[in-house]
Amino acid sequence: MQHLLELFVRTVHAQSLIPASGQLSASCNFTTGELNFSCIPLYIAYLIQLLLAIAGGFFVFGIMMAGYKYIIGSVTQAGTEAGKKEIIGRIIGFAVIVFSYLIVDTIVRLLT
Numbered sequence: 001m002q003h004l005l006e007l008f009v010r011t012v013h014a015q016s017l018i019p020a021s022g023q024l025s026a027s028c029n030f031t032t033g034e035l036n037f038s039c040i041p042l043y044i045a046y047l048i049q050l051l052l053a054i055a056g057g058f059f060v061f062g063i064m065m066a067g068y069k070y071i072i073g074s075v076t077q078a079g080t081e082a083g084k085k086e087i088i089g090r091i092i093g094f095a096v097i098v099f100s101y102l103i104v105d106t107i108v109r110l111l112t
Helices: 002-008 039-075 077-111
Strands: 023-025
Touching: 023 039, 039 077
Parallel strands: none
Antiparallel strands: none
8 A cells, every 4th residue: 555655646855045966066065065255156047047947937827827818818809919918928028037047147157
């Protein structure tokens, strides 16, 4: 019975603000505490990647809700337009987030 239960129950690990391996580079180890000032840009880049993943999740959820609004709004012309504007707004917002990530990532790579 225990083996059958293990098939359906999986272990889920949450994302931490500290990298799972504990290391960002050879000189930056969070588990042993070996840190220096060169770790700061690497850690900022790690946090930005984490935030981009969270923003991607919100984007997917928002696109699904906007698509639902677009489909349900097909009964009236105003509902269709509102859904279309929301989809376009969410795509533009995500594009802004991705381009800002690329700019910050370029800056961090130049600093390290």
